[in-house]
Structures are given as C-alpha cells and as structure tokens.
Amino acid sequence: MAEEFELDTDDLERRMKGAMESLRQEFGSLRTGRASASMVEPIMVDAYGSPTPINQVGTVNVPEPRMVTINIWDKALVGKAEKAIRESGLGINPQLNGTIIMLPIPELNEERRRELTKVAAQYAESARVAVRNVRRDGMDQIKKGKSSGLSEDDQKFWETSVQELTDKMIAAVDEALESKQAEIMQV
Structure with missing residues (x-):
C-alpha cells in the first residue's frame, strides 16, 4: 500500500x-526624498575592529520629514560613522554637530x-x-x-x-x- x-x-x-x-x-533602504530611519540600516561602521550596524553605535531619529539624525554614543566613532555614511552610496552629505550626525535629505x-x-x-x-x-x-x-x-x-x-x-x-x-x-x- x-x-x-x-x-x-x-x-x-x-x-x-x-x-x-x-x-x-x-x-525601505531606497531613498524616496523623505527621511526614514530604515535608509541608514544597511550602513556598517568599523567599530572596535569589526563592522557594526550604524544603529548599534548610535540612536537614529527622524526629527523632521527631510532630516535624519544619528546621535553617536562614543565620540571616538563619530569620524568612522561619518566616513561609513559618505561611502555608503546614499548620496547624502553628512553634517557634524558634536556627536550628532545630521543627514539632510535633498529633493530628488x-x-x-x-x-x-x-x-x-x-x-x-x-x-x-x-x-x-x-x-x-x-x-x-x-x-x-x-x-x-x-x-x-x-x-x-x-x-x-x-x-x-x-x-x-x-x-x-x-x-x-x-x-x-x-x-x-x-x-
């Protein structure tokens, strides 16, 4: 049977x-002209010798529709995070304000x-x-x-x-x- x-x-x-x-x-990672915290999720920062997602080295916020801010917890990582954002291919120019990295989202x-x-x-x-x-x-x-x-x-x-x-x-x-x-x- x-x-x-x-x-x-x-x-x-x-x-x-x-x-x-x-x-x-x-x-979610595609930029649509509106700010979204998910657009920075794929970015990896070289933190303490290993690639780390950017949301694990700082707090990602969207305070207004065309701005993403990342408050980096460790001052030593601010430069590395900025470099990772520049090299990510997002086409966004980060601006530093102490330990806060601001990402103004330009119009497409x-x-x-x-x-x-x-x-x-x-x-x-x-x-x-x-x-x-x-x-x-x-x-x-x-x-x-x-x-x-x-x-x-x-x-x-x-x-x-x-x-x-x-x-x-x-x-x-x-x-x-x-x-x-x-x-x-x-x-």
Missing part, C-alpha cells in the same frame, strides 16, 4: 513570505527618481525569482511523492495549491513594487 503524501505548504508559504520580507527591507530630481524605480524593479524581480525557486522546490517534492505512489489526482491537487500560493505571492510582489514606484515618483 502506498504511504500517505503530505506536502508542507506552511513551510513553502513561510519561505515565500521570507522573500517578501526581504523585499520590504530592500524597499526626475532622473534620479527614474533610476530608483529601476532599482526597485530589480529588487522586485529578485523577490519573484526567490518565490519561483520555492515553487520549484515544492514541485520537486510532489514529483518525488509521485514516485512513492502519489495518485495523479493528488498530484494535481498539490501542484494547484503550490501554484495558487505562488501566484498570490507574485501578485503581492507586484503590488509592493507598484506602490514603491508611485512613492518614488511622487513629487
């Missing part, structure tokens, strides 16, 4: 949601907005690829189940449920991309 096949759709969904969460973090020009929408599209495509890779893993598990006696009806059922989950996640990626591109292009 054939053993009962059960596909772990919760695991597939969790992995696909992980791709979505990664996409949200990448979108049309050309830069278009570049950022292309970057957002690349991030979304990476998320779609990750979701499709999880789908492929699920389909491979179903094929292995078929070789261990899974009926054709059950195989179709599992393939349909994996495909529906994939379609739902791809739609969520597309929706997030549309929303982010609208946010970037908003003047």
Whole structure:
C-alpha cells in the first residue's frame, strides 16, 4: 500500500513570505526624498575592529520629514560613522554637530527618481525569482511523492495549491513594487 503524501505548504508559504520580507527591507533602504530611519540600516561602521550596524553605535531619529539624525554614543566613532555614511552610496552629505550626525535629505530630481524605480524593479524581480525557486522546490517534492505512489489526482491537487500560493505571492510582489514606484515618483 502506498504511504500517505503530505506536502508542507506552511513551510513553502513561510519561505515565500521570507522573500517578501526581504523585499520590504530592500524597499525601505531606497531613498524616496523623505527621511526614514530604515535608509541608514544597511550602513556598517568599523567599530572596535569589526563592522557594526550604524544603529548599534548610535540612536537614529527622524526629527523632521527631510532630516535624519544619528546621535553617536562614543565620540571616538563619530569620524568612522561619518566616513561609513559618505561611502555608503546614499548620496547624502553628512553634517557634524558634536556627536550628532545630521543627514539632510535633498529633493530628488526626475532622473534620479527614474533610476530608483529601476532599482526597485530589480529588487522586485529578485523577490519573484526567490518565490519561483520555492515553487520549484515544492514541485520537486510532489514529483518525488509521485514516485512513492502519489495518485495523479493528488498530484494535481498539490501542484494547484503550490501554484495558487505562488501566484498570490507574485501578485503581492507586484503590488509592493507598484506602490514603491508611485512613492518614488511622487513629487
């Protein structure tokens, strides 16, 4: 008698949601002309001989819509944090005020907005690829189940449920991309 096949759709969904969460973090780091604490999260400071996230060497605040401030706790790290911000590729010129680093967010020009929408599209495509890779893993598990006696009806059922989950996640990626591109292009 054939053993009962059960596909772990919760695991597939969790992995696909992980791709979505990664996409949200990448979108959060994209500069849209408005200040956001998440835009400095990827910046690493060489603190005490090891790369440390900037939010672990100081307090990140957004006091006004076009300003991010970082209050560095250790005076010895102010220069290193400033250097890390300059080299981060954010295109922001930090201003020092004692142990506080101020990051004024300039208005984005049309050309830069278009570049950022292309970057957002690349991030979304990476998320779609990750979701499709999880789908492929699920389909491979179903094929292995078929070789261990899974009926054709059950195989179709599992393939349909994996495909529906994939379609739902791809739609969520597309929706997030549309929303982010609208946010970037908003003047």
